[in-house]
Amino acid sequence: MKPVALHHASRLINHGPTVLVTSAHAGRRNVMAAAWSMPVELTPPRIAVVIDKSTFTRELVMASGAFALCIPGAALADLVYAVGSTSGRAGDKFARHGIAAGSGPVLGMPVLEQGCVGWLECRLIPERHTEEAYDTCFGEVVAAAADPRVFADGHWSFRGDNADLQTLHHLGAGLFARAAGTVQARAPL
Numbered sequence: 479m480k481p482v483a484l485h486h487a488s489r490l491i492n493h494g495p496t497v498l499v500t501s502a503h504a505g506r507r508n509v510m511a512a513a514w515s516m517p518v519e520l521t522p523p524r525i526a527v528v529i530d531k532s533t534f535t536r537e538l539v540m541a542s543g544a545f546a547l548c549i550p551g552a553a554l555a556d557l558v559y560a561v562g563s564t565s566g567r568a569g570d571k572f573a574r575h576g577i578a579a580g581s582g583p584v585l586g587m588p589v590l591e592q593g594c595v596g597w598l599e600c601r602l603i604p605e606r607h608t609e610e611a612y613d614t615c616f617g618e619v620v621a622a623a624a625d626p627r628v629f630a631d632g633h634w635s636f637r638g639d640n641a642d643l644q645t646l647h648h649l650g651a652g653l654f655a656r657a658a659g660t661v662q663a664r665a666p667l
């Protein structure tokens with residue numbers, strides 16, 4: 479992974495990839511899948527993600543005020559489905575699935591690099607109403623990184639020869655589409 483300039487960080491999730499939300503607090507850590515995340519501001523980079531109030535992730539995020547969004551490549555589809563189908567309350571998913579995690583440079587959130595193509599470390603922006611009413615949590619991106627084989631200078635490059643590094647888009651019930659077959663629109667006149 480190479481650091482991504484913060485003004486390019488929103489591009490990492492602009493196309494709506496399914497992400498892994500990682501969290502940690504007081505010696506406990508967790509990871510869950512989230513299909514519902516999006517950028518909401520370019521500079522400073524801010525994002526929103528739906529984290530249901532029943533999840534262990536939500537408990538840790540509210541306690542620590544931080545989380546990370548890690549962007550899995552297509553080769554991690556089974557893992558994404560697995561960590562999105564069980565709760566960390568039942569046991570450490572990192573240990574159970576053999577997930578290696580580094581530490582985010584600013585907030586120390588777990589960041590996944592093996593099989594992932596990018597991550598964004600975020601400080602929670604407390605918004606009690608949207609959290610309570612819509613399970614929507616806002617975050618300011620304080621650090622970001624990406625795999626330069628597929629993301630460089632603020633641009634994704636999904637090609638026929640990098641299928642395992644293409645991002646996942648959840649269609650439902652464990653079926654995903656890969657980001658591929660890009661179309662470059664002509665410059666507007």
Ligand SMILES: Cc1cc2nc3c(=O)[nH]c(=O)nc-3n(C[C@H](O)[C@H](O)[C@H](O)COP(=O)(O)O)c2cc1C
Nearest residue numbers: 510511512513514529530533534535562564565566
């Ligand atoms: C592909 C996929 C996408 C998901 N997207 C979301 C989401 O956007 N928001 C959410 O709250 N839960 C989502 N879930 C469900 C959580 O990942 C699931 O409830 C998880 O078990 C919570 O884990 P935790 O209790 O360890 O935090 C998704 C699950 C899958 C499989």
